[in-house]
Amino acid sequence: MDNSARVIAVTITPGFFMPCYRINRGIDVSSRDHGGSFNVEVTFSWIHGGHPAGPVTHAQSIDSTTYMALLDPMWIRAQGARTAISSQPDHGSLMTTTASVYVNDARGNRINQCDAEVTSFIYP
Numbered sequence: 001m002d003n004s005a006r007v008i009a010v011t012i013t014p015g016f017f018m019p020c021y022r023i024n025r026g027i028d029v030s031s032r033d034h035g036g037s038f039n040v041e042v043t044f045s046w047i048h049g050g051h052p053a054g055p056v057t058h059a060q061s062i063d064s065t066t067y068m069a070l071l072d073p074m075w076i077r078a079q080g081a082r083t084a085i086s087s088q089p090d091h092g093s094l095m096t097t098t099a100s101v102y103v104n105d106a107r108g109n110r111i112n113q114c115d116a117e118v119t120s121f122i123y124p
Contacts, residue, residue, distance in 0.1 A: 003117035004101040005040050005062075008077070010121060012089065017044050019080040019097065023062060027101060027113070028076045031062040038062045038113065041100050042080060046123070047093035058083040062101070089123040096120045 004027055009020040019042050030036030041059040045052065058081065065078035089095055100116040 003099070003114045005099045005114075006117035007042060007097040007099050007119045010044075010095065010097065012123065013082075014088065015084060016082040017056070017085055018082045019099070020068070021065065021078045021080055021099060022071060022075050023065070023078050024101075025070070025074055025076050028062060028067070028078070032067070036062075037103050039102050039104075040065065040080065041102065042083070043098045043116075044083065044085070044095065045097075046085075046089040046095040048087040048090060050090065053087050053089070054085070056083060056085055091123060093123050094120055095123050 004024040006022050007019045008022045011018040027038050031038045039059050039061050043055045043057045045054040060081050065080050068077040068079055071077055097119050098116040101113040102110050105111055
């Protein structure tokens with residue numbers, strides 16, 4: 001079974017990362033149309049100056065992502081929020097991201113919906 005969300009691309013601008021997610025369509029519809037309280041959490045790690053940098057973690061509600069496209073009957077593409085970073089990745093270096101979907105129960109306890117999905121990219 002695929003995880004409920006994964007990072008499929010990252011836009012990198014000075015001082016920010018902005019993830020593009022593939023999100024399960026049922027979770028997206030539940031969040032946007034029916035008030036579901038699903039959240040997506042992303043963690044970024046990268047290389048700066050030849051040394052590991054990060055991790056930086058950001059969470060947001062799925063209904064606050066920007067819907068981009070229907071990929072197929074099961075998946076949508078959505079743009080996540082900009083996440084501030086303290087340093088830029090080295091060109092040609094590896095960036096690693098993890099994404100996971102969760103909800104909070106009535107007491108505020110986190111319930112993970114799936115395992116974290118790890119994706120790596122080479123920064124151009």
